[in-house]
Amino acid sequence: MHWLRTRGRATAPYGLGLAAVLVIPALLNVIPGVAPGYVLYLVSLAFIYAVVAIGLGILIGHTGQISLGHAGFFAIGAYASALLTLRLGLPFVLAVLIAGAVSAAIGFLLGLPALRLTGPYLAVTTLGFGLAVPQLVVWQGSWTGGSSGLHGLPLASLPLGAFTIVFRTDQDYYYLAAAVLILLTIFARNVVTSHTGRAFVAIRDSEIAARAMGVDLVRYKTTAFALSALYAGIAGALYAHLLHGISPEDFTVLLSVDFLTMIVLGGLGSVGGALSGALLLTFLQNALTRLPVVHDFKNLYIVVLGAILILTIAFLPHGLAGVTRSVRQRWAARVRDGAPRVDQIVELGEGSGVR
Amino acid sequence: MSGPLLEITGLTINFGGLVAVDGVDLSVNTGEIVGLIGPNGAGKTTVFNCISRFYEPVRGTIRFKDRDITRARSHEIIRFGIARTFQNVELCRSMTTLENLLVGEHAVMRGGAIRDGLRLRGVGADEARATARADEMLDFLGLTGHRDSVVSTLPFRLQKLVELGRALVSHPGLLLLDEPSAGADHRESQGLADLIRRIRERFDLSVLVVEHDMSLVMGLCDRLYVLDFGRRIATGAPSDVRRNPVVIEAYLGEPELEVSDA
Numbered sequence: 157m158h159w160l161r162t163r164g165r166a167t168a169p170y171g172l173g174l175a176a177v178l179v180i181p182a183l184l185n186v187i188p189g190v191a192p193g194y195v196l197y198l199v200s201l202a203f204i205y206a207v208v209a210i211g212l213g214i215l216i217g218h219t220g221q222i223s224l225g226h227a228g229f230f231a232i233g234a235y236a237s238a239l240l241t242l243r244l245g246l247p248f249v250l251a252v253l254i255a256g257a258v259s260a261a262i263g264f265l266l267g268l269p270a271l272r273l274t275g276p277y278l279a280v281t282t283l284g285f286g287l288a289v290p291q292l293v294v295w296q297g298s299w300t301g302g303s304s305g306l307h308g309l310p311l312a313s314l315p316l317g318a319f320t321i322v323f324r325t326d327q328d329y330y331y332l333a334a335a336v337l338i339l340l341t342i343f344a345r346n347v348v349t350s351h352t353g354r355a356f357v358a359i360r361d362s363e364i365a366a367r368a369m370g371v372d373l374v375r376y377k378t379t380a381f382a383l384s385a386l387y388a389g390i391a392g393a394l395y396a397h398l399l400h401g402i403s404p405e406d407f408t409v410l411l412s413v414d415f416l417t418m419i420v421l422g423g424l425g426s427v428g429g430a431l432s433g434a435l436l437l438t439f440l441q442n443a444l445t446r447l448p449v450v451h452d453f454k455n456l457y458i459v460v461l462g463a464i465l466i467l468t469i470a471f472l473p474h475g476l477a478g479v480t481r482s483v484r485q486r487w488a489a490r491v492r493d494g495a496p497r498v499d500q501i502v503e504l505g506e507g508s509g510v511r
Numbered sequence: 512m513s514g515p516l517l518e519i520t521g522l523t524i525n526f527g528g529l530v531a532v533d534g535v536d537l538s539v540n541t542g543e544i545v546g547l548i549g550p551n552g553a554g555k556t557t558v559f560n561c562i563s564r565f566y567e568p569v570r571g572t573i574r575f576k577d578r579d580i581t582r583a584r585s586h587e588i589i590r591f592g593i594a595r596t597f598q599n600v601e602l603c604r605s606m607t608t609l610e611n612l613l614v615g616e617h618a619v620m621r622g623g624a625i626r627d628g629l630r631l632r633g634v635g636a637d638e639a640r641a642t643a644r645a646d647e648m649l650d651f652l653g654l655t656g657h658r659d660s661v662v663s664t665l666p667f668r669l670q671k672l673v674e675l676g677r678a679l680v681s682h683p684g685l686l687l688l689d690e691p692s693a694g695a696d697h698r699e700s701q702g703l704a705d706l707i708r709r710i711r712e713r714f715d716l717s718v719l720v721v722e723h724d725m726s727l728v729m730g731l732c733d734r735l736y737v738l739d740f741g742r743r744i745a746t747g748a749p750s751d752v753r754r755n756p757v758v759i760e761a762y763l764g765e766p767e768l769e770v771s772d773a
Contacts, residue, residue: 351620352624357603357605366586368595369617
């Protein structure tokens with residue numbers, strides 16, 4: 157597989173991640189006191205959110221274009237796939253691909269105003285888009301199922317030559333979500349470490365320089381929007397089939413804020429960061445709803461989300477990816493030189509707030 | 512090619528009611544180093560921004576290699592063979608020196624998000640070739656030691672050099688330099704003049720340079736254009752321009768001109 161070869165330094169964490177993906181289901185079966193099915197469902201959900209976060213990371217982290225409306229693309233993917241399988245009886249794989257394409261096309265269109273709007277103006281525009289999508293679904297209730305949603309989606313299946321794999325159990329779906337996540341992670345890493353990715357970052361760093369070097373802003377800004385919408389659309393389709401049903405309530409603005417927090421926590425401009433931020437936040441949200449002390453405080457998660465955003469921006473401007481990067485650099489320097497140098501000690505002092 | 516490499520006629524640019532550049536004619540012949548000088552606010556950088564298509568002229572034409580580029584879009588200019596640097600350095604600050612040079616090769620590389628994402632055949636070879644060209648340029652400019660440094664950590668003088676490399680790596684026919692000596696002392700700016708001459712020989716290109724440092728311009732350029740308040744007040748060889756009373760009048764109180772006699 158020619159295109160599976162990724163470039164770049166940090167491939168070791170991905171190898172470890174792949175090993176973890178394979179052993180987690182077996183591990184859950186031997187740990188007493190956990191319900192493997194539920195944990196696998198939760199991990200699948202985290203993987204699906206991670207797909208959105210990686211796509212959003214390309215848009216915000218690499219290209220520097222804000223979106224507060226990615227729940228809208230997520231909803232478009234979910235509804236497109238649900239309607240295509242339920243109403244038209246299309247096979248799952250085809251429905252997911254079309255859902256991704258529809259979402260990407262709408263992402264391209266939303267990218268057009270981004271050519272004129274920047275910063276807060278773009279944020280408000282995308283926020284409006286995210287707010288509008290669930291409302292449109294309710295309004296067109298006769299074919300979208302309205303506020304009660306769509307239910308009874310068929311099982312996910314994958315035709316392979318003569319026979320078909322049907323994803324029946326939580327474990328089956330877990331492997332499906334993991335496979336999609338792995339493929340889309342590799343794709344994203346390939347994009348950001350090449351020609352196209354450099355054009356994205358050039359736009360973020362200096363639009364003037366990008367234009368002077370021949371970067372067509374129209375083409376690359378709309379490409380970034382379409383690409384991140386493609387990721388959100390595919391993830392939305394997987395989400396619909398994971399839950400076997402969807403309703404407009406699943407796609408509130410809060411979900412867009414969730415996605416944003418994932419990439420800020422993980423570290424803007426890092427594919428691995430988006431991945432870790434999504435996993436961490438999904439588990440955190442689930443854990444918070446189980447805390448017995450605050451059982452009657454339903455919106456605790458929103459408060460925690462705000463706190464995470466503020467604390468990350470204040471203390472970890474490069475997110476989790478920044479932390480691992482500086483640890484790795486320090487480790488490499490220590491291994492190389494045997495002992496820490498004076499400037500490293502000074503740096504450590506500054507880092508720990510001794511000023 | 513019949514006419515000059517670059518030919519600007521009657522260029523006029525307005526900002527609101529203010530005429531920033533007023534009917535300027537300017538040309539650069541193949542292989543020439545041409546200087547564009549004048550007091551602060553004379554409209555030199557405005558002319559540059561017009562050639563780069565960042566500003567819209569109200570009147571006049573810009574022709575390059577016999578092609579009218581007056582209405583071209585800004586990202587097309589480098590594909591025609593015109594690359595530039597900026598007065599205050601416009602680098603991609605978060606990138607390394609190497610990555611900035613690779614951005615400089617954007618126009619000469621094949622694109623496509625799907626092609627890159629799937630690493631279709633040819634992507635790896637394209638990247639390797641682009642990196643080899645960038646490394647060659649870093650070697651020429653003596654920047655190899657800073658190859659993998661993030662450019663925002665480099666001193667201003669080196670950032671100017673990285674920007675020069677980024678403009679050169681696409682092998683343009685015309686190089687626009689906006690105040691290359693900014694931040695350099697007298698000795699360094701003499702080294703810069705040598706470098707620009709070497710660049711002309713090695714890459715077989717023409718140069719249009721906006722500069723404040725008179726001693727640099729006088730020693731470097733084949734021809735000069737002098738702007739004042741958006742109008743062209745003189746043109747010719749450096750030795751003629753230096754003695755032109757209109758130019759001396761415009762520069763009255765600016766000591767650089769006397770220094771340049773040395």
